Amino acid sequence: MDEAGFMRRAIALSRQGVQEGGGPFGAVVARDGRILGEGRNAVVPGRDPTAHAEVVAIRAACGALGTHDLSGAVIYTSCEPCPMCLGAIWWARIGEVVYANDRADAAAIGFDDAAIYEEVCRPMAERALPLRRLLAAEAIEAFRLWAGKPDKVPY
Numbered sequence: 760m761d762e763a764g765f766m767r768r769a770i771a772l773s774r775q776g777v778q779e780g781g782g783p784f785g786a787v788v789a790r791d792g793r794i795l796g797e798g799r800n801a802v803v804p805g806r807d808p809t810a811h812a813e814v815v816a817i818r819a820a821c822g823a824l825g826t827h828d829l830s831g832a833v834i835y836t837s838c839e840p841c842p843m844c845l846g847a848i849w850w851a852r853i854g855e856v857v858y859a860n861d862r863a864d865a866a867a868i869g870f871d872d873a874a875i876y877e878e879v880c881r882p883m884a885e886r887a888l889p890l891r892r893l894l895a896a897e898a899i900e901a902f903r904l905w906a907g908k909p910d911k912v913p914y
């Protein structure tokens with residue numbers, strides 16, 4: 760399948776998401792000409808605010824391949840990824856993002872993608888969402904355990 764085919768599949772999934780009561784978003788993760796995993800938005804029907812199409816597609820691809828590492832893959836998404844999905848894409852080591860609708864298109868129909876991008880770019884003290892630090896001296900112990908673990912799997 761070529762990249763127009765991958766994007767058309769993502770767009771078809773976005774329409775399916777709407778029909779199922781989710782948001783209008785679809786995504787496929789592809790590598791070497793084939794789809795590794797696909798997803799459509801299921802936030803409302805799945806009662807899961809993290810069930811964005813890209814996250815669902817990444818979970819599907821990782822489950823199918825039995826790995827947390829999608830190096831060399833490309834994600835085709837019907838809309839520019841929100842900051843959460845962009846983070847998931849980075850963590851999955853996906854190599855490229857191809858999108859159709861953009862954050863302005865999403866904002867025009869009432870989605871917060873653009874607003875969250877603006878929020879993330881503000882200095883921490885100026886953000887609407889408070890972040891406070893607590894019990895760091897106790898939490899650091901898990902970091903020490905990880906750092907000293909000889910058989911850890913870095914990611």
Ligand SMILES: [Zn+2]
Pocket residue numbers: 811812813840841842843844845
């Ligand atoms: Zn997202």
